[in-house]
Every structure is written in structure tokens, then in C-alpha cells.
Amino acid sequence: MVLEIVPSCLGLSQKLSHSIHLSKQIASREYERDVKNSCIIRPQIMPSSNHAEAVGPRVFMISDLHADYSENMTWMKDLSTMRHKKDVLLVAGDVAETYHNFVLTMSLLTDKFEYVFYVPGNHDLWCRREEEDSLNSLDKLNKLLDACKRLGVQTSPMIIDGLGIIPLFSWYHESFDKEEDITEVFIPSLEMACKDFHACKWPEELSNRDTSLALYFDAMNEKNQDLIKEIQSECSQIITFSHFLPRQELCPEKRMLFYPNLPKIIGSDFLEVRLRSIHGAEGSASACHVFGHTHFCWDSMLDGIRYVQAPLAYPRERKRRMNGGEDWLPFCIYCDGKFADKLMACFWSEYYSTNPRTPHNTQLAPWVARFYKRR
Numbered sequence: 001m002v003l004e005i006v007p008s009c010l011g012l013s014q015k016l017s018h019s020i021h022l023s024k025q026i027a028s029r030e031y032e033r034d035v036k037n038s039c040i041i042r043p044q045i046m047p048s049s050n051h052a053e054a055v056g057p058r059v060f061m062i063s064d065l066h067a068d069y070s071e072n073m074t075w076m077k078d079l080s081t082m083r084h085k086k087d088v089l090l091v092a093g094d095v096a097e098t099y100h101n102f103v104l105t106m107s108l109l110t111d112k113f114e115y116v117f118y119v120p121g122n123h124d125l126w127c128r129r130e131e132e133d134s135l136n137s138l139d140k141l142n143k144l145l146d147a148c149k150r151l152g153v154q155t156s157p158m159i160i161d162g163l164g165i166i167p168l169f170s171w172y173h174e175s176f177d178k179e180e181d182i183t184e185v186f187i188p189s190l191e192m193a194c195k196d197f198h199a200c201k202w203p204e205e206l207s208n209r210d211t212s213l214a215l216y217f218d219a220m221n222e223k224n225q226d227l228i229k230e231i232q233s234e235c236s237q238i239i240t241f242s243h244f245l246p247r248q249e250l251c252p253e254k255r256m257l258f259y260p261n262l263p264k265i266i267g268s269d270f271l272e273v274r275l276r277s278i279h280g281a282e283g284s285a286s287a288c289h290v291f292g293h294t295h296f297c298w299d300s301m302l303d304g305i306r307y308v309q310a311p312l313a314y315p316r317e318r319k320r321r322m323n324g325g326e327d328w329l330p331f332c333i334y335c336d337g338k339f340a341d342k343l344m345a346c347f348w349s350e351y352y353s354t355n356p357r358t359p360h361n362t363q364l365a366p367w368v369a370r371f372y373k374r375r
Contacts, residue, residue: 059334063092063292064311067105071315089113092292093121093243121243126199136201157227164235173214177263179359185372218270241290246272299343
């Protein structure tokens with residue numbers, strides 16, 4: 001029943017990793033049973049790059065490239081050098097942990113696409129390699145942004161043939177999580193479960209444990225306010241994108257997750273406020289926001305804004321998906337002057353399109369309860 005088991009930002013202890021291995025087996029059996037019983041029916045996704053005769057720009061999206069995995073780097077190297085020469089690519093963070101792999105990946109993508117846009121993810125700002133010992137995560141961020149400028153990767157808002165594209169910097173904060181906590185089982189602490197608390201290095205005034213980092217990254221968007229106002233006045237269609245989540249409804253409920261505290265390290269309320277300042281309080285049919293981070297394929301409409309995630313993710317995660325990812329990513333979100341049809345690889349957003357959220361329900365889903373019982 002569960003397509004995604006271990007979220008991207010988690011680095012778990014050996015004991016917990018062993019338990020997660022068991023949980024994957026449980027979830028796999030549940031999922032296979034539902035497929036056999038025809039509870040889950042999903043058409044095969046066709047590569048979205050087949051719109052060869054498109055009028056105007058085509059915009060593709062992808063997140064969580066994790067190019068430190070050789071399989072993912074090979075996938076990027078194998079992307080066509082001709083098919084996307086006139087296309088736009090939005091990269092919603094987590095390109096690579098190492099600077100070398102980041103630069104190599106962005107070089108590959110700029111050779112294949114006419115425009116590449118980027119916002120940083122948490123993995124991009126890890127500083128745990130020997131060559132980065134002297135850096136903190138803000139130093140590394142500046143180093144990555146300098147590399148983007150040198151390579152021609154866009155990190156600021158831009159208008160392309162009448163379409164507004166706005167990258168938004170962001171970071172998560174614990175108070176983003178508004179759902180009731182799961183207390184019936186022992187859940188590892190954030191410090192134990194999330195590598196960011198050890199792999200990122202921040203100045204003393206910034207911390208993962210309060211809103212300071214989320215506010216710092218959100219403030220980085222202020223320098224682009226004039227460009228954003230220009231886009232708002234000239235463009236009827238706007239795509240914004242970030243790495244982190246602007247709303248908790250873009251992640252399964254806590255009781256569905258093998259790490260129920262995941263919502264504390266995935267999103268920012270400040271990001272949603274900024275989105276609304278761009279797209280309007282009620283949104284519109286021409287408003288779309290692309291995000292990443294959780295590795296759940298997602299496509300849903302909330303309060304007038306379409307929210308979409310299409311991650312490459314880890315190789316082991318793609319193997320568990322019914323529709324994989326290598327054959328249809330990157331996903332074409334905009335073509336022929338309009339937004340693409342709904343992404344069909346999304347188990348959880350499809351689930352919530354017919355099932356209401358029950359955030360006050362703290363009873364663990366059966367597959368999660370069995371996971372903790374086995375532990």
C-alpha cells in the first residue's frame with residue numbers, strides 16, 4: 001500500500017535501518033496484494049517529452065536528483081542531447097551532496113536544456129566531506145550559487161515567452177507540523193533520524209530547532225521582489241518552485257508514515273505565505289507550484305494552486321514504484337501554452353483525492369503498526 005518508505009532527509013541508525021528493511025517487506029506484500037486484488041490501477045506513464053511539435057516553451061520539472069548515486073548520474077548522462085534543446089528544466093533541489101557532483105550534474109543539464117532553473121535542497125548544503133571541512137552551509141550555498149552563475153543556471157525569477165518562472169528559497173521548521181503527535185510508540189528523535197542536524201553546519205544564530213533558518217532562507221527571496229512584481233503584472237501564467245513543502249497536506253498523515261515525525265522537517269509556513277503573495281489568496285487555474293524533498297510523487301489542487309512533485313529519488317525507491325521514473329522523467333508540466341494533464345504516478349495524492357485527511361487520528365496505519373511491533 002505504501003510506495004515510498006524512507007524519506008530523503010532521513011539517515012537512520014543501523015538498528016532503525018534494519019527495521020525499515022523489514023517494513024519494506026511488509027509494505028511490499030501489502031502493495032502486491034492490492035495490485036492482485038485490483039485495488040490499485042494506474043496506467044503506464046508515457047514519456048512527457050513526446051510533444052516534439054510544441055508551440056512555445058516546454059517546461060519540465062524534476063527534484064531530488066541525488067547524483068552521488070552512480071545510477072542517478074548515469075541516468076542524467078543518458079538524457080538526450082537533442083530532445084530538450086529548446087526546453088526549460090526546473091530542478092527543485094537535492095542535486096548532489098558533493099560540490100564536484102553538483103557542478104558535473106548542472107553542466108550536463110545545461111548542455112541538454114536551453115534553460116535550467118535551480119533552488120537548493122538540504123543535501124546540497126551538507127558539509128561532511130573532507131574537502132568541505134572549512135565551510136559552513138551558508139559558505140557552501142554561496143559556492144553553489146556562484147557555480148550556477150558561471151554555468152548559466154538560473155536562480156532568479158525570469159519571464160520566458162510570457163510564462164513567469166519564480167524560484168523560491170526555503171528551509172523547514174518544526175512548527176510547520178500542526179498534526180497531533182504519535183505517542184503510542186517510541187519514535188527516534190529528529191537528531192537521530194535526520195542527517196541535516198549533523199551534516200549541515202550553521203552560524204550560531206541559525207538553527208534547525210526554531211524558525212531562524214526558515215526565516216533566513218525566506219528573506220533571500222526579498223531581493224527578487226521587483227522581478228516578481230514585473231512577472232505578476234506581465235504574466236497570466238506563473239510557475240513557482242521550491243525544494244521544501246509549503247503545506248502539510250502535501251505529505252501523508254503522520255500515522256501513515258514509518259517515521260511519523262517527518263512533517264517536522266519538511267516544510268515552511270513562510271513559504272506558503274510567499275506563494276499566496278504571488279499567486280493570490282484564492283489562487284487561479286494558471287497557478288502552479290513545484291516542490292521536492294519527500295520523494296513522494298504528488299499532484300493535487302489546494303485552494304486554487306496546483307502542487308506537483310516529480311522526484312528522481314534514490315535507485316532503491318524507483319524500484320518500488322509501479323511506474324519507476326527513469327522512463328518518464330523529467331515530467332513536462334507546461335506545453336503549448338497550458339499546464340499538462342495530471343501526473344499519474346501519484347499514489348498518495350490520488351488517495352487523498354477521495355479520502356479525507358484525519359489529522360487528529362493518531363492510530364497507526366496497520367503497516368506502520370506492524371513495523372514498530374517488529375522493532
